[in-house]
Amino acid sequence: MAAVVGVLALQGSYNEHMAALRRIGAKGVEVRKPEQLLGLDSLIIPGGESTTMAKLADYHNLFPALREFVSAGKPVWGTCAGLIFLANKAVGQKSGGQELVGGLDCTVHRNFFGSQLQSFETELPVPMLAEKEGGSLTCRGVFIRAPAILEVGPHVEVLADCPVPTITSGKGLEDEVYSKDRVIVAVRQGDILATAFHPELTSDSRWHRLFLAMDKDSQARSLAALSLSVSSSEPEIVSKNKPLDLPIFE
Ligand SMILES: NC(=O)CC[C@H](N)C(=O)O
Helix, strand or coil: CCCEEEEECCCCCHHHHHHHHHHCCCEEEEECCHHHHCCCCCEEECCCCHHHHHHHHHHCCCHHHHHHHHHCCCCEEEECHHHHHHEEEEECCCCCCCCCCCCEEEEEECCCCCCHHHCEEEEEECHHHHHHHCCCCEEEEEECCCCEEEEECCCCEEEEEEECCCCCCCCCCCHHHHCCCEEEEEEEECCEEEECCCHHHECCCHHHHHHHHHHHHHHHHHHHHCCCCCCCCCCCCCCCCCCCCCCCEC
């Protein structure tokens, strides 16, 4: 039986996450209303524009259900704006701030790497991803007006960091923030995964596979807690040669 993953579909790159899930034989379900979270075991919060996404989430009364989902310990992966959503604290916000879902013990800077024009791609060393999912020791990091994580709590595992580009480095606003050489761009805290970049825009499926493995582990734990036997069904892996259904960077 294929895994079913919820994808918050208010705004941003949710179609790309749905396509990335299809490429590895998992089923994505678009989530726009609180009741659509019921019965789901895991959720991806995509990148986009976090203020707009927060306004839409508020309009649909999604915040309480999203917080409940996270605090129930169900696997949640935030990419870019999704990472901002999951952070306990965000800086660099528009005046008045914005509502966050929270749960991830970190401070995130919303537009750390600058404006849309300072978007960039880089090869990121990701030893944990290579260890768990095989393949290259690096992954392609697509950073689009990207946030960065400035501080993490003691239970947060840092999965990737990245040098601060010189264009950002030393740039005024919050001196102690920009004086760092490197910033954190991928973390895991228990069943929460967060990346400041966009794996769904690349052909590297390892982040989505890692998230599915988290989902599977969490379901196995729930079943074990209920003293039920766990089925060994694996999600069907679709051939790598399958034509891609949305444009991505190869
Ligand atoms: N690509 C992205 O998701 C960018 C997020 C953006 N920095 C924000 O504040 O929402």
